[in-house]
Amino acid sequence: MHVLCGIDEAGRGPLAGAVYAAAVILNPSRPIKGLADSKKLSEAKRDSLAIEIKSHALAWGIASASAKEIDTINILQASMLAMQRAYQAMADQFGLHATLIQVDGNRTPKFHLPCEAIVQGDSLVAEISAASILAKTARDASLLELDAQYPQYGFAQHKGYPTALHLERLEKYGVTPEHRRSYAPVKKLISIMIE
Structure with missing residues (x-):
């Protein structure tokens, strides 16, 4: 079959x-x-x-x-x-x-x-x-669960995609353990924070 x-x-x-x-x-x-x-x-x-x-x-x-x-x-x-x-x-x-x-x-x-x-x-x-x-x-x-865990990031709206809102919140609040560190916008932010 x-x-x-x-x-x-x-x-x-x-x-x-x-x-x-x-x-x-x-x-x-x-x-x-x-x-x-x-x-x-x-x-x-x-x-x-x-x-x-x-x-x-x-x-x-x-x-x-x-x-x-x-x-x-x-x-x-x-x-x-x-x-x-x-x-x-x-x-x-x-x-x-x-x-x-x-x-x-x-x-x-x-x-x-x-x-x-x-x-x-x-x-x-x-x-x-x-x-x-x-x-x-x-x-x-x-992502709705992530939104409940980290309400300030707006995960319910952007679902983690690199929207203007997400990038703005990332810059304001920093990187969570759920962010993908190998992705360029996150990697860039981490290198700035290290400097």
Whole structure:
């Protein structure tokens, strides 16, 4: 039996927080309407689809790689690690394995089964769209937790991306343990503080 698992990540660009990934095996007998690249959906639509995916899919898993891991092994490798963890979380939770994995983008993590990269896969493959929605909603939820921990940074608004507001708050309040020190704006700020 052919079992396709879609995998995608969210949060490569932000200056703070973990990078998230999700793995999804959809149920052909329970199709989900409205799946699309998570970036093209409203927050409300993503949230409602995430609930549907979790209840309708045959299997799903979500995992992350921390800001510290991103700084240690770089964002590309951390994204790959989060994807491997998401697949493993899905397999552990549901006891289900794919016969083929499709990953959004042009590179794939190492898996012990066939895996292919699909450029713009989050718009082309329903399983990858579903994974992109789960990864994005999980990452956004984690940024709301960061917002509660560090209210002065405005994480709820900018979700860690390098917006004018975020850069201004970074300059004013300094670097948190959740900031990615290997990213240029953060690195620059740390070097100024050291001087």
